[in-house]
Amino acid sequence: MTRTLTGAGLTVLLLATLLPMMDSFIVNVALPTIADDLRTDGGDLELVVAGYVLAFTAFLVLGGRLGDTYGRRRVLLLGLAGFTVASALCAFAVSGPWLVAARVLQGATAALIPPQVLGTISAATPEDRRPRAMSLYTAVAGLAAVLGLVLGGLLVHADLWGTSWRLIFLVNLPLGLLALALVPVLIPDTRSTNPAGIDLPGTALLTLGITALLLALNRGPVAGWPWWTIALLIAVPILVILLWRTEKRAATPLLPPTVLTEPTVRGGLLLVAPFLAAWAGYLFALPLTLQHGFGLDPLQAGLLVAPMPLTFLAGSFALPALRRRLGNGVLGAGALVQAVGVAALLAAVLAGTPVWTVLPCLVLIGLGQALVIGSSQIAILGAVPTAYAGVGGGVLITTQQGSMAIGVAGIGSVYLAFVGLGHAGAFAVVLGIQLVVALLVAGAGRRVLG
Incomplete structure (x- = not known):
């Protein structure tokens, strides 16, 4: 009989979730400092972000299958150990290619972690406590990307022992070792009774x-x-x-056509993919603009974006009540809220207003992001046939992470191509793309999801 997951065990799983999810974007605020220290070009900077997300995407479903077959606790420990070692390799990088290669390894090992967390919650949490546990997981996973921007700025500014940007990777070492010590004690071992092949x-x-x-x-x-x-x-x-x-x-397909041909699943993924690609491009360009365009240091840039994770968290907790009133209409409403925030931010950038006046814009952008991502996840997973529930979650996460990798590479390249106009001008182009995508999602959301 499977041992029940305790509250302490859930806390450890959420810590394990936070580490890989946050590392997708914790480097963003540090990118200017990394570029100066390692003398890397803009293309390498994109790969520092996109290479991680690419490897994370490619191995997510495979990680889930490995946990189902060989035991989720064992694969979770393997993922945490690999992630911790890769973080050390990132911290000691002496060149751009070294850092990119270490980030790819970090992403590949990080991909082993979330499937084990989700699988363990599903298998070892009593049914009456499972919705709360899943909502906490969703909040932590969604909050991690924007929280990474804030924490990255704080760590680079702290510059403890002259570590500069390397501290954003070194911080993973004690946290990873703590998780490795607690997982065998607090996490029950589970696996699928009928594991799918790889x-x-x-x-x-x-x-x-x-x-x-x-x-x-x-x-x-x-x-x-x-x-x-x-x-x-x-x-x-x-x-x-x-x-x-x-x-x-x-x-045993990686991306089962049975799942992808379901109208709500297919439509939801087609909506969320460009939305997340635009979001990832925005998160890549924002810290570069704040530091190179507006002259902020990493700490100031991190503090300026702090409203985004706070309103994202608030939106995540408000989502159940909003869905009871609006149903899937929350997705379109969230996209519209974000569109208003992006339009206001674009106007502020073009007008050259003081940088701190953009705070209300960031509040709206973070809130809209929470409503779109949370609502789309509920709608998509709710439409997946029960027999494919686990695989459906893997398809969703793979689409989300893959879209963000492509967004960093594609929209990041657009940003770098227009940087000759000045960082503010290049950022305005990125915001224009994000505004168009948000308006399209707002208009199509109700028709696609019903």
Whole structure:
């Protein structure tokens, strides 16, 4: 009989969730400092962020299958150990390529963690406590990205023992070791009674497709679109077709067509993908603009964005009550709230108003993000057939993370291409893209989700 997950055990699982989710964007505020210290170009800076998210995306579903087969606690420990070692490698990087490679390793090991957390909560939490546990997981996972911006600024500014930006990775070492010590004591061991096989061809094709698109978008604008970047772009739709055909024939597909052909699931993923891509591009450009464009130091930049995680958290907790009144209409309303915040921020940037006057804009942007992401997750997972519940969660997280990787590479390249206009001008272009996407999602949300 499976041991019940206690409150202390849930706290450890939430800590384990926070580490990999927060590291997706904790580096963003430190990017200018990293560029100066390692003498890296804009393309390498994008890969420091996107390389992590790419590896995280590619191995998420595989991580879930490994936990189902070999035991979730064992795979969780493996993921935490690998993540901690990779964090140390990041901290001691002496060049841009070293840091990018270490970030890819960090992302790949981080991908082993969330599936075990979700699986353990589902398998070892009593049914009456499970909704609260899942809501806490969703709040922590959603809060992590914007919280990373704040914490990154604080750590770079602290510069303890002259560590500068390296502290954002060194902080993972004691937290990772603490989690490694507590998991064997507090986390029950669970596994699937009927584990699905591992879809290696599907995993390989998904990884190749995202990598081809990311590298083309990352290196194309920097290198003047040489032939190999065009070839990578041409290869992407071919790889997508091969992936679809492979998944239709696979006994245990990575991305089951049965799930993807359900209208609400397909429509929800098509809405959330561009929304998260625009969000990731915004999170990449925002700290660079605040520091290079407005002259803020990392601490000031981190404190300026602090309203976003606070309102994201408030929106997450308000979501159940809002959904009782508006249903899936919350998604469109959230996108509209964010569109208002983005439009106001764009106007402030173009008008050259004092930087601190943008705080209300950031409040609206964070609130809108919480409503869209939370509502889309509920709608998508609620439409997944019960038999595919676990796989549906993997498909959702894979889509979310993959969209953010592509957003950093694509919109990040747009930002760097327009930086000749000044960082504020380049940021205005990014905000224009985000505004268009938010308005499209606001308009399509009700029609797609019903």
